[in-house]
Amino acid sequence: MQNPFDDTYFMRKALQEAEIAFDKGEIPxxxxxxxxxxxIARSHNLTELLNDVTAHAEMQAITSAANYxxxxxxxxxxxxxxxxxxxxxxxxLYWSQITKVVYAARDEQRGFIKMRTQLHPKTxxxxxxxxxxxxxxxxxxxxxxxxxx
Amino acid sequence: MQNPFDDTYFMRKALQEAEIAFDKGEIPxxxxxxxxxxxIARSHNLTELLNDVTAHAEMQAITSAANYxxxxxxxxxxxxxxxxxxxxxxxxLYWSQITKVVYAARDEQRGFIKMRTQLHPKTxxxxxxxxxxxxxxxxxxxxxxxxxx
Numbered sequence: 509m510q511n512p513f514d515d516t517y518f519m520r521k522a523l524q525e526a527e528i529a530f531d532k533g534e535i536p537x538x539x540x541x542x543x544x545x546x547x548i549a550r551s552h553n554l555t556e557l558l559n560d561v562t563a564h565a566e567m568q569a570i571t572s573a574a575n576y577x578x579x580x581x582x583x584x585x586x587x588x589x590x591x592x593x594x595x596x597x598x599x600x601l602y603w604s605q606i607t608k609v610v611y612a613a614r615d616e617q618r619g620f621i622k623m624r625t626q627l628h629p630k631t632x633x634x635x636x637x638x639x640x641x642x643x644x645x646x647x648x649x650x651x652x653x654x655x656x657x
Numbered sequence: 658m659q660n661p662f663d664d665t666y667f668m669r670k671a672l673q674e675a676e677i678a679f680d681k682g683e684i685p686x687x688x689x690x691x692x693x694x695x696x697i698a699r700s701h702n703l704t705e706l707l708n709d710v711t712a713h714a715e716m717q718a719i720t721s722a723a724n725y726x727x728x729x730x731x732x733x734x735x736x737x738x739x740x741x742x743x744x745x746x747x748x749x750l751y752w753s754q755i756t757k758v759v760y761a762a763r764d765e766q767r768g769f770i771k772m773r774t775q776l777h778p779k780t781x782x783x784x785x786x787x788x789x790x791x792x793x794x795x796x797x798x799x800x801x802x803x804x805x806x
Contacts, residue, residue, distance in 0.1 A: 558722050559729045561752035562711075571709050579707045597751065597776050599745025603710035624773055625744050 509643050513545040515588070515610050519638040521614070522588040524643055525565065533558060536645045539565035539589040541573035541582065548585075549573040565589060566597035570604050575601040577653035582606040590642040592635070610634040612642035661756070662694040664737070664759050668787045670715065672761070674714065675794055681706060681729040685794045688714035688738040690722035697734070698722040714738060717748035719753050731755040733762040739791040741768035751777050759783040761791030 518540060525538025529552035534616040539551040551568035555561055557590060565588050574580045593601060593611065598620035605628045614635065616622060627633065667689060674687025678701035690698040698716035704710055715738050723729045728779045735757040742750060742760065747769035750758060763784065765771060776782065 519694050555729060559723050559727060561723070562716055562720055562749050564786060567711055567752050571711055574708050574710070580704060595753075596745050596748030599743055599748050599774070600711050602725055603742060623775060625748070626772060 515598040515634060515637045518586070518588045518641075519590070519610060519612055520592050521547060521550070523638060523641055523645070526590045529553045529565070530645060530649055536649050537565045537589065537591045539587060541569050542586045542588065543573075543577075545567070550575040554604050562596065562614050564594065564597050569601055569618065570600050570606075574604070575600075580604070586610060588637075590638075591646065592617055592621065593624045595620060595623045598623075598625035600624055601631065602626060604628075606631055607635065608632045610637055612636070612638045613646060614639070616634050630646055643648055645657075664783060664786045667696070668739070668759060668761055668791075670696060670699070671739050671793070672787060672790055674684075674789065675739045678702045678714070679798055684742045685798050686714045686738065688718040688736060690718050691735045691737065692722075692726075692733055694753060697725040708758050711745065713743065713746050715736060715742050716733045716749055719749050719755075721737070722787045723753070723782055729753070735759060737786075739787075740764055740795065741770065742774075743767050744769060744772045747772075747774035747776055750780065753777075755780055757781045757783065759786055760797060761787045763786070763788070 523536045523541045526536040530536035534553045537553040549569045549572035551565045552567045554563040582604040588610045592610045592615040671687045672768045675685040679685035683702045686702040698718045700723035702714045705713040713787045731753040739761045741764040
């Protein structure tokens, strides 16, 4: 029998977080952290609401997961995020030594691949899971924002 | 008359923060943010106490300064930090569009220069201010830590 808790299942949860961000007028990026098929952190981008460039979904998810685990290293954890992490978030993931990162949409301008930010050598990366849905939400956000201004 | 509020003056304040971190058993890195010769944020590394890899001195200083200013961009601000920022912190500084970054000691292994993390094109960088004092404090920390284990 197929495990229902696959990368697509969890990315859909991250997308739900991105939609919450969208509804708040934030750039719609959502993240979750999973260990043993259990979600231990949920977050979405809050940079506008908090007036804080560090309030990316991933940063909050890392802090929250570490708080749940009672330790700062995210061994055996997977981060699901709807947009490719930036330099800052990839740098935080590096320090966390997280086991796996799964992202949906590419950020070809400011994603960690273009910026050549190093993740931890232990970290496995998977990309493109629900990419179309995540990209679509981001595009819709920027179109609506443009029309409002 | 010489302005007493020069880079050395403010780096000494950042070093005081690093010493507070030292006394707490944290890797001794301190940071402050200054605008118009006024300190608007003070912080030191709290990764151990908070169990949080994102709790670097710079990250807290950025959040705190933005909170003080009521806006997320750190225009006309200078960050003084006793150790060269890492990928994560340089990535956060990139987003903040901070005007100037001054650091004391080089981090030749994991500093943003070695890691090729991009700061914002607007950001001016000054290095080596009170470098000997900041390096000495870090060395003393790691020697004491080794002797305790």
